[in-house]
Amino acid sequence: MTEQEPLRIGLVLFPGFQALDAFGPLDVLNTLSWSHPLTISLLSSSLSPVTTQNPLVPGSTGQKILPTHTFADAPPLDALIVPGGFGTRLVTTPPIQDAIAYVRTVYPSLKYLITVCTGSLLTARTGILDGKQATTNKKAFREIERQFPQVQWVARARWVVDGNIWTASGVSAGIDVALAWVAEVWGEQVADEVARGVEVDRRRDSRDDPFAVVHGV
Amino acid sequence: MTEQEPLRIGLVLFPGFQALDAFGPLDVLNTLSWSHPLTISLLSSSLSPVTTQNPLVPGSTGQKILPTHTFADAPPLDALIVPGGFGTRLVTTPPIQDAIAYVRTVYPSLKYLITVCTGSLLTARTGILDGKQATTNKKAFREIERQFPQVQWVARARWVVDGNIWTASGVSAGIDVALAWVAEVWGEQVADEVARGVEVDRRRDSRDDPFAVVHGV
Numbered sequence: 280m281t282e283q284e285p286l287r288i289g290l291v292l293f294p295g296f297q298a299l300d301a302f303g304p305l306d307v308l309n310t311l312s313w314s315h316p317l318t319i320s321l322l323s324s325s326l327s328p329v330t331t332q333n334p335l336v337p338g339s340t341g342q343k344i345l346p347t348h349t350f351a352d353a354p355p356l357d358a359l360i361v362p363g364g365f366g367t368r369l370v371t372t373p374p375i376q377d378a379i380a381y382v383r384t385v386y387p388s389l390k391y392l393i394t395v396c397t398g399s400l401l402t403a404r405t406g407i408l409d410g411k412q413a414t415t416n417k418k419a420f421r422e423i424e425r426q427f428p429q430v431q432w433v434a435r436a437r438w439v440v441d442g443n444i445w446t447a448s449g450v451s452a453g454i455d456v457a458l459a460w461v462a463e464v465w466g467e468q469v470a471d472e473v474a475r476g477v478e479v480d481r482r483r484d485s486r487d488d489p490f491a492v493v494h495g496v
Numbered sequence: 497m498t499e500q501e502p503l504r505i506g507l508v509l510f511p512g513f514q515a516l517d518a519f520g521p522l523d524v525l526n527t528l529s530w531s532h533p534l535t536i537s538l539l540s541s542s543l544s545p546v547t548t549q550n551p552l553v554p555g556s557t558g559q560k561i562l563p564t565h566t567f568a569d570a571p572p573l574d575a576l577i578v579p580g581g582f583g584t585r586l587v588t589t590p591p592i593q594d595a596i597a598y599v600r601t602v603y604p605s606l607k608y609l610i611t612v613c614t615g616s617l618l619t620a621r622t623g624i625l626d627g628k629q630a631t632t633n634k635k636a637f638r639e640i641e642r643q644f645p646q647v648q649w650v651a652r653a654r655w656v657v658d659g660n661i662w663t664a665s666g667v668s669a670g671i672d673v674a675l676a677w678v679a680e681v682w683g684e685q686v687a688d689e690v691a692r693g694v695e696v697d698r699r700r701d702s703r704d705d706p707f708a709v710v711h712g713v
Binding site: 339 | 635
């Protein structure tokens with residue numbers, strides 16, 4: 280274990296975040312917290328419950344999660360996780376504008392920034408990814424690449440690490456990046472123990488990405 | 497697609513449910529709902545937010561989810577999902593007693609019952625699994641087998657189907673059982689499409705279970 284203090288982790292919530300983008304990494308970290316002290320804050324533009332319902336599909340199903348802090352009252356953090364989901368497309372709405380502004384402002388104080396799926400699309404809007412290697416959801420890859428050509432998008436990657444920025448491919452790749460990050464910070468044995476506990480076949484090779492091929496990128 | 501009507505799906509919430517046990521299947525179903533109408537109700541003993549914090553580990557991290565209905569006011573359902581987690585161990589507490597009573601009462605009206613991880617431990621307490629084949633979390637397997645010898649526990653199984661009861665192995669196996677169940681109800685192509693969308697390598701063989709070996713059962 281390379282960290283002595285409890286790590287302070289935050290996760291950004293906005294309407295239309297993809298449930299598994301958030302709860303894959305959160306479940307890995309909850310399980311880690313049974314043996315290693317850490318804190319998790321759920322940050323949003325207000326303290327109202329935040330839905331996972333896809334805002335582009337009326338009548339689709341969603342669940343509501345309670346934030347612990349607003350962006351304005353966020354505690355100091357060591358690491359921030361940004362999930363994706365179709366909510367990232369609503370760039371003119373205040374919750375997403377607030378999320379973009381918060382990520383841009385807090386990044387210089389973070390030890391780690393982790394994005395899952397189109398969490399990298401939200402983060403690209405801050406400019407933080409300019410000139411950096413990153414990956415994203417493979418179905419949306421070409422569209423995002425066209426929109427942000429100043430980012431060095433990597434097509435065949437389950438996740439990409441560039442400096443202190445960890446970006447994952449779509450949805451369930453959040454579990455893989457979370458376990459890889461736990462291995463980096465707490466060590467391989469701890470990551471293996473958590474993976475066995477949640478019965479996940481840990482991907483060890485960040486290039487092991489069948490979905491680049493499936494989605495033709 | 498074999499179902500004409502929107503399927504009405506419920507998920508049981510109780511303090512100390514494991515986040516990924518619930519949000520693996522929920523994310524599969526949320527994604528399915530973008531193309532196929534269905535409803536999801538989150539049921540608990542009250543409408544208060546329900547935490548994923550492990551009640552056996554003070555100071556561990558958890559997130560709070562909002563139920564949509566109480567067990568007393570639950571709508572009619574076609575399918576019920578029962579997640580696991582260390583909360584299932586608190587058998588003398590009202591939320592778990594209420595959950596056990598609800599599962600026992602509602603089962604005869606269901607088309608499908610799906611358990612994830614120690615959701616099968618909670619369900620075993622209802623007597624519904626007596627004489628049936630089922631599986632559960634592999635780390636807890638021997639303990640649960642000793643406690644409920646009247647259930648035909650299957651050690652090497654990512655999931656088990658016996659009649660209308662689908663039981664999954666630990667935590668992330670909920671994603672596999674959800675996709676297998678989607679294939680059964682909506683067809684293989686729909687399940688493949690959802691799996692590609694959430695970038696999950698669908699397990700097609702329910703006996704493909706590395707964790708029976710890992711945990712020595």
